[in-house]
Amino acid sequence: MAGCASSLARIDTWEGQLPAEVKPAVLQAPGAIQVVSVNGRSMTNFLVEDLALDYGLQPGANEVVFSYKTIWAKTGVVRDGESKVHVIDSGRQVARFEARPDTVYRFDFEKPESRRAAEAMSENFSARIVAADGTAVATSEAWDGQSRLVSERTPLPASEAGTASSAGETAGTALDRLKSVWVEASDEEKKAFLRWAFE
Structure with missing residues (x-):
């Protein structure tokens, strides 16, 4: 039917x-x-x-x-x-x-x-x-329940999507970029970053 x-x-x-x-x-x-x-x-x-x-x-x-x-x-x-x-x-x-x-x-x-x-x-x-x-x-x-994408892909606002950083950049922009890079990173890169961040 x-x-x-x-x-x-x-x-x-x-x-x-x-x-x-x-x-x-x-x-x-x-x-x-x-x-x-x-x-x-x-x-x-x-x-x-x-x-x-x-x-x-x-x-x-x-x-x-x-x-x-x-x-x-x-x-x-x-x-x-x-x-x-x-x-x-x-x-x-x-x-x-x-x-x-x-x-x-x-x-x-x-x-x-x-x-x-x-x-x-x-x-x-x-x-x-x-x-x-x-x-x-x-x-x-x-589906084995294991996502290869650890977090949701959230688009960057157009005003914050530039590649060059500046000394006057706001924390929000830096945070958005970190989120964007995190999504694209491999599992090994994420582990290495977390080790560095918490040492």
């Missing part, structure tokens, strides 16, 4: 304002894909499932955690208190890819014709993220 999917406005996956010159990418998710988080930021759960949604992504590295979920009507008699549907869920998956500015991406996966096919597919589910021209940029894998 396929539910009716409706499309809503784009959901941005970052906090704050992007600089005017930065053009976000868009990831289109059909109703069967439920995006759980993007770059460590939890996405809103809607009261109605099976919504086709567009997610705004910052250009650069993105980590999208999602699950594949379909609902199939039960045939035959349903006892009191028993669900009238079969819910098939892949479990959480993760896809990591570099998003290009002003580019549209979408999920690509097999569309099962029956509940049995959906059950079989859910056991080894995998989806591809593809660009508008059909080029695959990522293939999902089972």
